[in-house]
Amino acid sequence: MGYGQSVSDKTSAVPTMKADGYYALHTAGARAVIEATRPMLLKAASHVPIALSRPLVIADYGAADGQNSGDAFRATIGCLRWRSQNVTVQVVYSDQPENDYSALFRWLHDEPPTGGGLPRSLLADLDEVYVTAVGDTFYRQVLPAESVTIGFSATAMHWLSRTPRAIPGHIHAVSAGGSVLQEFRDQARADWDTLLRHRARELVPGGFLIVANLCVDGHGRYVGNTGKANVLDTLNNVWRSLYRDGLLSDQECAAATFPQYFRTMAEIQTPFSERSSALRGQLTLVSSSTNIVRCPYAAAFQRHRNAALLADGLVPAVRSWSEGVFMIALKTKQPAERATIVDELYRRYRNLVIAKPKNHRLDYVHAYLLLRREETDGSCAT
Amino acid sequence: MGYGQSVSDKTSAVPTMKADGYYALHTAGARAVIEATRPMLLKAASHVPIALSRPLVIADYGAADGQNSGDAFRATIGCLRWRSQNVTVQVVYSDQPENDYSALFRWLHDEPPTGGGLPRSLLADLDEVYVTAVGDTFYRQVLPAESVTIGFSATAMHWLSRTPRAIPGHIHAVSAGGSVLQEFRDQARADWDTLLRHRARELVPGGFLIVANLCVDGHGRYVGNTGKANVLDTLNNVWRSLYRDGLLSDQECAAATFPQYFRTMAEIQTPFSERSSALRGQLTLVSSSTNIVRCPYAAAFQRHRNAALLADGLVPAVRSWSEGVFMIALKTKQPAERATIVDELYRRYRNLVIAKPKNHRLDYVHAYLLLRREETDGSCAT
Incomplete structure (x- = not known):
């Protein structure tokens, strides 16, 4: 559902996450990050x-189908109501126009699942919680000024507002160097400023913003690059094997470039430390740290030793966030052919996992940030 | 897009409107109603x-892709800003979970159309207007208490919360009598109470609710029944011709029942006049009238006399709001077969229009209601 549109999406360089609950079902690691x-x-x-006098607003920026943050938001609402039991809460799920909002709303309002599968609806057993969705890029202000009590964004703000350029020989800036890398760095810096400026404006004075950003940590580790095989290198190699086999044109091969950048902690902290920053007096970095969420599929493999089972978890998890980039690269092909080629890409990835299961894992490396909008009077109650 | 889900939608008896902008493109009459x-x-x-101190909220209940109300809402925002130029406005589009929200968000945020087609985005040239969507039935309270400044609903509240029963020999309650009709009447009365109670709670004191409801007017006219052929009778006859030709099972033929009721003005006014009504002191009926919006396709036919052109406008317009009911009736069939049968239904309708073009028209008969939430102190400034 929706690929045709996501490919021609004019509003953003960022591809849509895979639809209809697939994203949350195959993102156990992403859910652990939110936990x-x-x-x-x-x-x-x-x-x-x-x-x-007015509802408290929790805004999730880059929410996809919302299911991964459900339990954490329930706990957050529980805490707010422990402080004030009659408080009305409004949860705003924000993502791009092509996001699968029907999957989000079905999850919220359908009967609770009987056979497991989907996590419990955010709304189950909660009164006076209202949900709305925003379908716009978070590179714009998407909510009124001083309206958000708690902002939240997990594994989303590494998506850049545009792809600065193609990367010779690779799909991702993690393997770029020299002036190519510098272009991605510059874009990431400008984008981070933009994101923070809009979020600062949306927050109420005294409100908080919680961000978990894919990053490069102090040891040079990043998502999928903490062990033997590097997930982004593997994707790149498999993509180029499709090219060598004549399935892709030169142009299509080169067009697969992730509009992503994993910032270092220094890069993340820059807007808060610079004297000239527009954020000074607006948004404070209360705390920051990096942490690795270990690959749940690789951990399970330690027990079951079944390579096919490992691949059944790992490859759809990689696919959930990577597929859109390849779909866009193939946009001039017919939908059926596009799907065949992308299926073949992940089939080959799967074969690599099954051949050497011990080499494959998808650890998440995140910077965890707690930010606070200054009170109007300049005091800081935390 | 989305039919598979709309058929299995558990949250409501109401089918989803046809997706991806089709609804607004083929609803010139519905747009005239909003005008x-x-x-x-x-x-x-x-x-x-x-x-x-807080944004003004305009809420559209049963918004579909939002495009039909765009111009009227722009004028409304213009009027609010004539009174107070810095006012921030939040527009909330509410519809069922399966509504095509991506079509709505694309329309809002895409580049303006160059070749005509879609109406101008609500947001074009407007600053400080923020849009969110709600994916829930309007038979629940969907927004916080006292949060809506202007509520709006056009051609939506004739959809009942459930189908009371099948109607012998017909698809619609307009042809029901006796105890069958009474069941629909009772359901419509309970539903109207529910709808108004929730909207009253959502409105700010002094806020307004504007409703255009399909109705039966003082001359017994209703949508599609103002001239020679009756649209709902025609749909019913064509549906039963499919049954006679062996395309439908007994069960499928009987399952096509519109969960709809067109209230009379007396039925609409009842909750405001009864002494015991829960709305007393809450919601006031400021004005009410009925009006007919003449079929734009039949009007154009008067000029061009081209029966095929008439059918090209009229049949998709009927299809936009009727198709979902037949899709649900065919839910046990495979999607491809379901689509084939429904295509055949509207092909036959089209043939009838071409055979006797002067007999076919889709006039809309609406009750236009202006309602006001009482000020807390009981005063009425209008």
């Missing part, structure tokens, strides 16, 4: 100003 | 309380 933000969410919920 | 509400929208915008 790791829970202490920050609860800290925010414990300290935000509560005015009963 | 007819413009004086009420402007009256509301002239009288609602304006507090600059």
Whole structure:
């Protein structure tokens, strides 16, 4: 559902996440990342100003189908209501226009699943929680000024607002160098400023923003590059094997470039430390740290030793966030042919996993950030 | 896009409108109905309380892809800003979970269309207007209490929350009698109470609700029944011709029942006049009238006399709101077969139009209602 549109999406360089619940079902690791933000969410919920005259707003930027953050948001609402039991909460799920909003709303309002599968709806057993969705890029201000009590974004803000350029011989900036790398760095810096400026404007004074960003940590590790095989190198090699086999044109091969950049902690902190930053007096970095969420499929493989089972978890997880980039690269092909080629890409990836299962894992490397919008009077109650 | 899901939708008896902009493109009549509400929208915008401390909220209940109300909402926002130029506006588009929200968000955020086609985006040249969507049935409270400044609903609240029962020999309650009709009447009465109670709670004190409801007018006219051929009778006859030709099972033929009821003005006014009504002191009926929006396709036919051109406008317009009911009736069939049968239904309808073009027209018969939430102190400034 929706690939045709996502390929021709004019509003953003960022591809749409795979639709219809697929994203959340195959993102156990991404959910674990959100669970790791829970202490920050609860800290925010414990300290935000509560005015009963209007609902408290929790905004999820880059929410996909919303299911991964459901449990953490329930805990956050629980904490807010421990402070003030009658508080009305509005949760805003924001993502791109082509996101699968029907999957989100079905999950919220359908009967609870009986056979497991989807996580419990955010709304189950909760009164006075209202949900809306925003279908716009988070590179714009998407909500009124001073309307958001707690902002949240997980594994989303590494997507750049545009692809600076193609990367010779590779699909991702992690393998770029020299002036190519510098172009991605510059774009990432400008984008991070833009994202923070809009979020600062949306937050109420005293409100918090919790961000878990894919990053390069102090040891040079990043998502999929913590062990033997590097996920992005593997994807790149398989993509180029399709090219060598005549399945891709020169142009298509080169067009697969992730509009992504994994910032270092220094790059993340820059807007908060520079004297000239537009954020000074607006948004404070309360805490920051990096952490690795270990690959749940590789961990399970340690027990079951079944390479096919490992591939069944790992490859769809990689596919959930990578497929869109290849779909866009193939946009001039007919949908059926496009699908065949992309299926073949992940079939080959799967074969590599099955051949050497011990080499493959998808660890997530994130920077965890707690940010706070300054109170109007300049005081800081935390 | 989305039919598979709409057929299995558990949250509501109401089928989803046809997706991906089709709805607005083939609903020139429905757009004319919304244009007819413009004086009420402007009256509301002239009288609602304006507090600059929070955004003014305009909520569209049953918005589909939002495009039909775009121009009228732009005028409404213009009026609000004539009163207070810095006012921030939030527009909330509400519809069922399976609605095509991506079509709505694409329309809002894409580049303006160059070749005509879609109406101008609500957001074009407007600053400080923010848009969110709600994917839930309007038979629930979908927004926080006292948060909506102007509520709006056009050609939506004739959809009942459930289908009371099958109607012997027909697809629609307009042809029901006796105890069958009474069941639909009772359901429509309960549903109208529910709808109004939720909207009253969502409105700010002094806020307005504008409703254009398909109705039966004082002359017994209703949508598609103002001239020679009756649209719902025609649909019913064609559906039963498919049954006679062996394309439908007994069960499928009987399952096509519109969960709809066109209320009379007396039925619409009842909750406001009864002493015991829960709405008393909450919601006031400021004005009510009925009006017919003449079929734009039949009007054009008067000029061009081209029966095929008439059918090209009329049949897709009928299809936009009727198709979902037949899709649901065929839910046990495979999607391809379901589509084939429904295509055949509208092909036969088209043939009838071409055979006797002067007999076919789709006039809309609406009750236009302006409602107002009482001020807390009981005063009425209008």
